[in-house]
Amino acid sequence: MTIKINLRKIYEKMGQQYNVDAWWNKETPFEIIVGAILVQNTNWNNVQLALDNLHKRQCLSLHEIHTTNLCDLQTWIRPSGFYKQKGTTLKQIADMLVLEYKSDIELFLKNDINVIRQKLLKVKGIGFETADDIILYAANKPVFVVDKYTIRILSRIGIIRKNLKYQAVQDLFHENFPKDTFLFQKLHALFVSLGQNACKTKPLCDTCCLNSICESNLKNLFSPT
DNA sequence: CACCAGGCAAGTA
DNA sequence: TACTTGCATGGT
Secondary structure, eight states: OOEEEOHHHHHHHHHHHOOOOOSOSSSOHHHHHHHHHHTTTSOHHHHHHHHHHHHHTTOOSHHHHHHSOHHHHHHHTGGGSOHHHHHHHHHHHHHHHHHHHTTOHHHHHTSOHHHHHHHHHTSTTOOHHHHHHIIIIISOOOOOOOOHHHHHHHHHHTSSOTTOOHHHHHHHHHHHSOOOHHHHHHHHHHHHHHHHHSOSSSSOOGGGOBTTBOHHHHHHHEEEO
C-alpha cells in the first residue's frame, strides 16, 4: 500500500498548530542512548527520576556505567521500571562501546545506518524502536521511529491496518518522505504527542485532540491515493 | 483500587 | 507466523 503525503500541508499544520520540540536537543549522544533505553514502556517522568539518580552518583557517563557495579546501577535506575533488564542492557551497550570502539561514541555513530542498527539489535534489550531512536536522535541520521501511537493513529484513520509490522510501517514513511533527520524527529514527537492526548477508546474525535488537530485534520495530512 | 506509560524477548500453538 | 506473558515503578 502506498500513501501520498502532502508535505506542504504537514509543514503548515505543524508550524501553525503544533509546537512540538524535537526531543533530545541538548543532551550528549551517550545521555540520549541511556534515555532511549530507560524510556522503554514507561513515561518520561520516571526516566527523569532515574537520570537524576545517575547524575547524583556521577554515573551518567560511558566510563562510569561501564565500570560501576551492576547492582548499584540497577538500584539507581529503579524508578524507570524494568530496572534489572534495563541495567543489564546499559551494561552491555557500554561494554560494546568501550571494547569495540575504544569508548569513542562518535566513531560508533559515524557508521552507516545499517551498521549501527545491526550492532544495536545484537544487544539484548534493544529492539527496532530503541535502535532507531538512537540512530535518529543520537547519531542524527534519518530513520523514522515507529511507535505504537504511530500505528494506532494511522490505523484509526484508515491508512494502515493495525497489525502492520514495524518494518512495513517504517518502509512506508521512508518511501513517502524525504530522508530528512529533523523532519523525522519532529514527526515522531508529533505522533507521540497526538497519541498521548488522544482518547484511549475510539475513534479519535473533536474532544480528544491536541491543539485542535483531530481525525479530520489528520486525514488531510495523509491523503490516501 | 485499576490502569497504563515514548518495549523487548521468550514461550506457545 | 501470530498471539501471549513476564518484566516493575510511579502517576492519575
